[in-house]
Amino acid sequence: MLQPELAEKIVTExxxxxxxxxxxxxxxxxxxxxxxxxxIGTFHEGALITSQQKKKLxxxxxxxxxxxxxxxxxxxxIFFQQExxxxIGITGDPETVTPFGEIIRKMTELLISENYYGEQFEYHSRAMxxxxxxxxxxxxxxxxxxxxxxxLAIDLALDRTAVIIEFEQSPLSRVVWSSILNSFSQNKNDVLTRSGNERIIILIDCSNSVTIKNRLESFLNFIQSSFGICAYAGVGQCTIPSKLHDSYAQAERALKLARRNRGIMFDEELTLExxxxxxxxxxxxxxxxxxxxxxxxxxxxxxxxxxLFRQNHSLKNTAQSLHIHINTLHYRLKKIEELSQLNPTNIHDLFCLYLATLFLDE
Incomplete structure (x- = not known):
């Protein structure tokens, strides 16, 4: 329970x-x-007596x-769970150091308790x-x-939807992780775990009547407002237990677009992607x-x-948005054609250019 590393931390604090x-x-x-x-490493008879008698010496x-x-x-x-x-010893004139005693002991016990529950949190997180x-x-x-x-009281027989939430900032502290994981509004059958130090995986029970989008929006807004952390989510489709890995792969695919749009993306909404x-x-x-x-x-x-693509190929709107004359826009489009050998007025070439700009954004 009381390891040398923790003992060093107590002394430092x-x-x-x-x-x-x-x-x-x-x-x-x-x-x-x-x-x-x-x-360090030497015998202290007074501490042994204190430990045996369980009282101040x-x-x-x-x-x-x-x-x-x-x-x-x-x-x-030092007590933990009544044992x-x-x-902890303080050297000096007993009359001088005794008034500090109870404060020091309480502080030490708090450090030990915090360390213990932190280790329990890490252990449970890794196991999950x-x-x-x-x-x-x-x-x-x-x-x-x-x-x-x-x-773990997890029902593997339920139809589920896989969700992956990714944070822009990492690594996150243990305290922040604990607050984030505890704040998600879970149905009793939902399974939630962190993945690495920048992701959360949620396997949602499909029978839950509350829409996934509403729950995720509330969750991401909470993370942003409480910790200033920007997060986005990819959502797979509801699937039978034996196909859960497919839903997870869909969530990964949707996450790529969610990362670019900084929002929530459902796999069922993807087309070209x-x-x-x-x-x-x-x-x-x-x-x-x-x-x-x-x-x-x-x-x-x-x-x-x-x-041009943002304005849905409207030349007028594109020129206005760029604050250029329509003739300047025609000149630039002609220049694009000359350099790339792709004509923005040809549907095939236009699609090739559109894909290229999508990939460039990535």
Whole structure:
């Protein structure tokens, strides 16, 4: 329970409050951490007595002659869940350091409690993440997976929708993670876990009557308003248990567009992205070079092309949006054709240019 690393942390934190020598001792009387490095690993009889009697021990100068490894000061038992797990000692005149005793002990016990529950949170998070990732990869749950599901009270027989939420900022602190995970409005059958330090995976019970979009919008708004963290979500389609990995793959695909639009994207809303999402980054890069490669350094031409698509190929609206004369727009489109050998008035060439600008945005 009380490990050397935690003992060192306690000494460091207590040292911020008082300048006296501090020691942290285990229940066997061995000093684990100290502001005096030379005392680490030595025996402290006073701490052993404190641990056994479970009460404060004041050590005077006279008693230092009787007890092994001690200095004048005060020893206080450290309690966790009503058991003594160690002792903290403050060296100095007992009358001077005793008033600090209860404050130091409470602070120490709070640090230990915080560390314990933090470790429990990390352990549970890792266990849940491992379970969910194995579940998503398994077409048929193994006996071991079924047993772990029962232990976690997770029903593997429900139809579910996979959701992936991704954060722009990472890594997130343990406190922020805990608040975020606890704030999602879960149906009792929903399964939620973090994935790495920038994602959340949610496997939502399809029978829940509250729409997924409303729940996700509220969740993402909470994250933004509470922590200033921008997040977006990709949502797969509802599927039977044996096809859950397909829903997860759909959520991954939708997340790519959600990342670009900084919002929530449902796989069922994808059309062209269903095809383009399957292309590798290398293929997209090569496509860009083959199509608009000659105008990549022409900023005004790229802006014109992008605005043309934003304005749904309306030349009038494009010129107005760019604050240029219509003749200037015609000149730029002609220049694009000359350099790329793709004519923006030809439907085939226009589509090729549109794909190139999509890939360039990515």
């Amino acid at each position: 207590v040292q911020k409050l008082i300048s006296e020598e501090i020691i942290v001792v285990n229940t066997n009387g061995i000093i684990m951490a100290s502001t005096n490095q030379g005392r 004041i050590i005077t100068e006279k008693e230092t002659l009787k007890l092994a490894g001690v200095k004048a000061g005060i020893n206080l038992p 003594v797990i160690g002792v 993440e491992t379970f969910v990732l194995e579940w998503l990869q398994a077409k048929e749950p193994s006996p071991d997976l079924l047993e772990r599901a029962r232990a 269903m095809v383009t999402g399957e292309l590798t980054a290398e293929t997209k890069t090569e496509y860009i070079q083959r199509t608009i490669g000659p105008i990549l350094k022409e900023k005004d031409l790229l802006e014109t092309l992008a605005e």
